[in-house]
Amino acid sequence: MATAPELDAPVAPLDAFRAEVRDWLAANFPASLKGHDISLSVLEGPTDLSPDQAAWQAAMGEKGWGVPSWPKAYGGGGLDKAQIRVLNEEMARAGAWNPIGGMGVMMFGPTLLEYGNEAQKQEHIPAIAKGLVRWCQGYSEPNAGSDLANVQTFAEDAGDHYIVNGQKTWTSGGQWADKCFALVRTDKSQKHGGISFLLLDMTAPGVEVRPIAMISGQSPFCETFFTNVKVPKENLVGREGQGWEIGTRLLQHERSSLSGGGSASRLFAGKPMGKLAKEYRGEDDKGRVPDSDLRMRIVRHEMDSRAFALTLRRAALEAKSNQGPSAATSIMKNVGARITQDRAELSIEIMGMAGLGWEGEGFSEDELTQTRTWLWGKAVSIYGGSTEIQNNVISKRILGMLDHQ
Template identity: 80%
Template sequence: MADAPEPIEGFRAEARAWLAEHFPPELKGKDNAMSAVEGPGELTEAEARWKATMGAKGWGVPTWPAQYGGGGLSRAEARVLSEEMARIGAWNPIGGMGVMMFGPTLLEYGSEAQKAEHIPPIARGEVRWCQGYSEPNAGSDLANVQTFAADDDHYVVNGQKTWTSGGQWADKCFALVRTDKGHKHGGISFLLIDMDAPGVETRPIRLISGQSPFCETFFTDVRVPKANLVGREGQGWEIGTRLLQHERSSLSGGGGSAGRMLAGKPLAAMAKEYRGDADGRIADADLRGRIVRHEMEMRAFALTLRRAALDAKSNSGPSATSSIMKNVGARITQERAELAIEIMGMQGLGWEGEGFAEEELAQTRTWLWGKAVSIYGGSTEIQNNVIAKRILGMGAKA
């Protein structure tokens, strides 16, 4: 083990040099945390160049196999890469559900042909995927999905999905569909559907934050080639749950939007600005105590994420502990937003128009949107069930 650091340090030098050459300095720290919520905007010339360069290098998905356009890096190398990127304020321009959830799952369960077709465009950030999971009566009880894929020379899909993130902007959808009405979990299959296929219709859902990042998605006699089935018929629940583990670990921090929403001005600085600075202390003692508690929780969470990442080296992938991470990440994200709007007072409760700074209005929307973090990707309640059942083995029937 003593000689392990050397090759890593060699890679660090390589990564540093490559980033210095290719990362446009004007993009430093310019990652848009809300782009997943507010929709893809036009890329600037520098953003487009950075995305194309990272896509070609495969470093947007650093640990994916190089044969499918990934970076082919070890976990240790990937960690070094992200450290080097953070050091210079660089960010990963390749993201979305394809990267966070679908890609890793397809690498595990997809056929050779499916991987060759779908993984490289994700690695280059060229294809947007959305998730067709929840239905009006299959939320927390996801296995209750009723969208039906009838067996013909194609699958013929009918039904309704909801909470389709970015459905209105997506090119393709990975969906849980029912191929067998006789078995609840065993009747579910994992199907890939083109969003521009005839019979697919999306309707944006307006949220309390005023944004519409989700859609209701309707499928009416949508014909889907048989080759778009991942795994076997009836294997959809297994594949779908695996994908949710990837989702949870990405939502808990690090690359996920929860992690990104924690970025921004530190609360302590904000509190001194809005509530007053008493010789270097936040003037409002009550608020100060709560900010300190939040700050400490954030530190503990960061340490826990690091510990989990180290553990993962000896582990094949995300585990049930991702539920713990997701819940803590959600709690911290929401607490931060609540504290931020309290610090700003009425100035943090603007909706639009005159009298509010842009970052104040953005903070308000972030607060409202953040209420979704403990609901989507399996609510806090569902994650607690996972923790109780899978980690603690509670409530197992004899």
């Protein structure tokens, strides 16, 4: 005979955590922000936060849930995989979004947790976890793009500090950033072994930033010039000559974020493709998009997108259970770039002339946004390491293929 459960039976740990998250979100997430995610603008442009947005960012930062897997000792959430999954589920249920983002979270923070000394972690990680400091990346140069190891920006040893001279280009968000993590040359006698990883203050004397206008009408990238910039020796991460190792590790974090956050976040942005097609192409007597070929391509795209999203979820869990992202992030980056560009191209085809507007009263705001999104998407297969470079990484580090003379 079955017995009734005891009234004072203990609550399962995850159930208790779910209840905690739900109660906390109800108390802290402003209802006015539901459905108004600004996480992408945090990554890509200036942010003038409303009072509710500022309050939400402060609350998440104080709780540490903006970077839930980071150690509590540095302002993170200290959550395990199961708790992070519950947090994500409850945030989705509440229509909430993570206001803590940017390159500090995506790339620099995880790298500093691996390679930084204790003083550097205490100085920089809590500010990133609270969204108080914006970082930019000083990697590419006019003659060091795909051949990144050819960087020439030089940090001259001047005793207790370095004097940095050189130029970086495609510095994402450089005009809004507070600080920069950069690859610099400290030894001109060797290529890879002469590179070091240095932290620079973007407000220091000698730093000049010039935004670059893009085809999409935005200017998220910059040219950055360093002229006799004084940088304390304490800002060297790792040891001199370890920059290539640290820098390539950071790129794995970047590609992981770009495939799982930057580009993938746009996969399901806007209206579903089927709904968009019916809006602009109409329906047949069975409620379908009349063009059977277009229908098939929409279905194929949706299947690819959803399969990719599930793969990203599995890869993220595997990364947390191991030691962070692997070379497989190059595969994810390439696939994410292809799907993002396919979606933009397909949307433009569906919308026809309405999807090619730049300005004017003849186009809706969504149509003008779609044009710019399509143009912006051309960069997805270039930044974070071009598709060709990722193919090299895949062939060598995953497939084990070596160069043959």
